[in-house]
Amino acid sequence: MKKLKIDLPEKQYDILIEKGLRRQFGSEIKKLYTNKKIFIITDQNVYNIYGEEFEKDLKSNGFEPYFTVVEPGEKSKSIAVLESVYDSLLDKEITRSDMIVALGGGVVGDLTGFVAATLLRGIRFMQIPTSLLAQIDSSVGGKVAVNLEKGKNLVGNFYHPDAVLIDPEMLLTLEKRYFYDGMAEVIKYGCIKSEELFRMLESYVTEEEFFDNIDDIIYRCCDIKRAVVEEDEKDTGNRMLLNFGHTLGHAVEKCFGYEKYTHGEGVAIGMYNITLRSEAKGETEAGVAESIKSLLVKYKLPYEMPEMDEEEVKKAIGLDKKSSSGSITLILVKRIGESYLKKIAKEEIVDYI
Ligand SMILES: NC(=O)c1ccc[n+]([C@@H]2O[C@H](COP(=O)([O-])OP(=O)(O)OC[C@H]3O[C@@H](n4cnc5c(N)ncnc54)[C@H](O)[C@@H]3O)[C@@H](O)[C@H]2O)c1
Known part of the structure; x- marks a missing residue:
């Protein structure tokens, strides 16, 4: 056990x-x-x-x-x-x-x-x-x-x-769609905190092989969450790392009325697209977005940003409000297994969507 x-x-x-x-x-x-x-x-x-x-x-x-x-x-x-x-x-x-x-x-x-x-x-x-x-x-x-x-x-x-x-x-x-939904968060843990987990997920050839190792995968995910929560139980600092991909993900979920995309699918799209932007800005090592994309595809998750009205997206992120001045904390991946928080002015978010 x-x-x-x-x-x-x-x-x-x-x-x-x-x-x-x-x-x-x-x-x-x-x-x-x-x-x-x-x-x-x-x-x-x-x-x-x-x-x-x-x-x-x-x-x-x-x-x-x-x-x-x-x-x-x-x-x-x-x-x-x-x-x-x-x-x-x-x-x-x-x-x-x-x-x-x-x-x-x-x-x-x-x-x-x-x-x-x-x-x-x-x-x-x-x-x-x-x-x-x-x-x-x-x-x-x-x-x-x-x-x-x-x-x-x-x-x-x-x-x-x-x-x-x-x-x-x-x-x-568990129905398959819920399984893949959860896989987005498993992949997220690999991206933000564990290259080893990420590579393990890349290495499995069959579903059987994945399930043979499922207890180890769950253990690693819980251990990452344990460490993050022990450091920042009340979510005022590094616990935010767990939200990698979530800001864009929520926007995608919301813009389609929470019907077309599951939470995991939103997060998957969010993780890939924010990394694509941060990579273009030189804030993420080259090739990381592509690695994330391949893993998402492998676990039957989407990566492409759907057609969305820019104003709708801004609204979903909370940018339309009068209170939109101020800052927003982005979660970016430096390389697979290493992530960090970046505070930006709210208006700058357009560079990342
Ligand atoms: N508290 C937190 O830190 C935290 C973190 C992430 C998400 N959440 C919340 O979690 C919720 C989503 O959880 P979820 O994805 O598990 O959804 P869910 O609880 O609705 O479960 C998904 C579906 O799977 C079924 N199901 C569950 N276990 C099953 C099993 N073993 N066999 C067959 N069917 C099974 C459920 O009946 C349901 O239809 C959201 O409300 C979200 O806000 C909370």
Whole structure:
């Protein structure tokens, strides 16, 4: 089993990664939590595949499990669903000494984390991430949130779990489009912090070979996120490096109404295009954009900037606002595995899009 320790001033917890770990989730939870009642929040897709097995496992470890199942998808990160989850847990008489478990992708993880952070002023929780994005990104680092009509993740907190339990085999049931979506973030980690990871991803010839190494890949991604979060938990400095490709990516997602491009696809386009610009300006070593492009193509991700109205793009980046004076922090890659923050005046962003 691979194990990482997250060590923050006010919270320490382990990330456990092992193929087949789902068969031991109950016994791993029991090592940290000994009360009977346990509250699992999941979505309908994940529940259909793993609900029964997990329930049996929890019961055989002496737990009394209560499931709350939400609809799959981003719409469940809403205030309305949040309230229905609070109600469901209160109906089941949850108390502050109980434990909540997030079983699902990033949506379930963010929603559950926010429930745990706020209900009864805070209840312990654990993350069992089941999508690639959740296993390498959203379950680590303590950001929890729900969306408002006005935008994504506008109500949230930093609230860490007691443990993150990862079974990479659960990715075998994930739809391919979500798998590739998560791959954009895996590639991002290689670009910003690990040439070794980047080269590993380049080297796999078959999907089988990739999956043979998936636990190592997940471990490396979580380890990079661990280090970044330990250095800058509250996201005021170097944690921003994790947003490589995201500014342009968000603009692409937004300009197409969040329908044509997934988040990962937006990030993929963002990473390549910003690097193309920074390379032309001599801020990135020659050839880096091409390497990123080849890896994106290999993992079935787009790289080409779609036709977009320049004004729309500026608007999506927040440049149209009166407050558009001031600065913006860009995340650039110097060479594969090495990245840095560059503060520029907001108007200069046009040079990078
Ligand atoms: N907290 C953070 O730091 C952070 C970081 C990045 C993204 N996020 C958030 O993560 C969310 C996106 O997460 P996501 O991409 O995991 O989306 P998601 O949770 O919607 O999961 C994607 C789809 O896969 C299904 N699924 C999940 N695991 C499965 C499995 N093992 N087998 C079969 N189906 C499975 C889900 O039901 C869903 O339909 C966004 O809301 C984003 O804001 C948070």
